[in-house]
Amino acid sequence: MTTTTVTRTAARVVDAVKVYGTGDTSVRALDGVSVDFSVGRFTAIMGPSGSGKSTLMHCAAGLDTLTSGTAHIGDTELSSLDDRRLTLLRRDRVGFVFQAFNLVPTLTVAENIRLPLDLAGGKGDPEWIDALIDVVGLRDRLHHRPSELSGGQQQRVAVARAFAGRPDVVFADEPTGNLDSRSGEEVLGLLGRTVRQTARTVVMVTHDPVAAAHADEVVFLADGRLVDRMDSPTADKVLDRMKAFEVHS
Numbered sequence: 001m002t003t004t005t006v007t008r009t010a011a012r013v014v015d016a017v018k019v020y021g022t023g024d025t026s027v028r029a030l031d032g033v034s035v036d037f038s039v040g041r042f043t044a045i046m047g048p049s050g051s052g053k054s055t056l057m058h059c060a061a062g063l064d065t066l067t068s069g070t071a072h073i074g075d076t077e078l079s080s081l082d083d084r085r086l087t088l089l090r091r092d093r094v095g096f097v098f099q100a101f102n103l104v105p106t107l108t109v110a111e112n113i114r115l116p117l118d119l120a121g122g123k124g125d126p127e128w129i130d131a132l133i134d135v136v137g138l139r140d141r142l143h144h145r146p147s148e149l150s151g152g153q154q155q156r157v158a159v160a161r162a163f164a165g166r167p168d169v170v171f172a173d174e175p176t177g178n179l180d181s182r183s184g185e186e187v188l189g190l191l192g193r194t195v196r197q198t199a200r201t202v203v204m205v206t207h208d209p210v211a212a213a214h215a216d217e218v219v220f221l222a223d224g225r226l227v228d229r230m231d232s233p234t235a236d237k238v239l240d241r242m243k244a245f246e247v248h249s
């Protein structure tokens with residue numbers, strides 16, 4: 001008997017091109033990138049400054065549109081959606097974690113975590129939310145406001161909020177950029193744990209090899225192109241790969 005393992009794709013872009021501006025001043029931020037992000041994997045996007053990392057994330061997440069090529073969340077091609085459907089897709093199937101925690105200061109931790117569900121007018125899955133609160137370690141802080149939490153704790157709330165609606169994929173843009181190294185490690189460990197314990201998918205943009213080492217896989221961009229992929233990264237291996245870019249650029 002043969003066993004076939006089917007790897008499902010949470011998000012992907014195919015032949016992605018993104019050009020900003022026109023004429024002499026135009027910038028080709030993505031120059032024909034094809035990459036897929038498998039379900040249940042934690043992937044880091046790395047590359048030198050200006051290599052197109054944020055552009056790739058924004059286009060893959062439906063926050064920006066491609067000049068040509070296609071972006072897909074699961075089986076849905078994003079350019080096939082009108083604005084309303086795209087907004088609903090982002091709300092219901094995608095989670096976001098940004099460098100600035102973007103919590104609502106007047107709401108408690110519990111209310112911030114539930115915010116996407118409340119905005120969507122649904123109850124969500126109470127058992128899932130309950131389990132999530134334990135994964136992020138915030139049960140004893142549920143009634144606090146963001147200003148009463150450390151930066152690391154605030155980012156843990158943002159991580160829980162991103163996963164609250166059981167999205168197909170969570171995109172994280174430099175999630176540890178505002179944190180000291182210990183809090184950053186905590187948040188990265190948390191992202192990795194959430195992926196492994198809940199079979200969710202995370203795609204993280206970072207310029208930090210130590211952060212990238214928490215991922216299952218690293219994809220490297222240079223000059224708007226996908227130039228390498230690395231499985232089971234370590235900070236040293238990622239740093240070596242990044243140094244090679246500097247030598248060649």
Ligand SMILES: Nc1ncnc2c1ncn2[C@@H]1O[C@H](COP(=O)(O)OP(=O)(O)OP(=O)(O)O)[C@@H](O)[C@H]1O
Nearest residue numbers: 020021027029048049050051052053054055056207
């Ligand atoms: N809105 C915009 N208008 C014009 N050019 C842009 C815009 N956004 C990005 N760019 C350009 O596109 C290229 C890729 O930018 P992007 O922000 O995706 O790179 P990045 O790898 O995320 O960089 P960094 O690590 O510095 O954040 C850069 O040359 C940048 O200047």
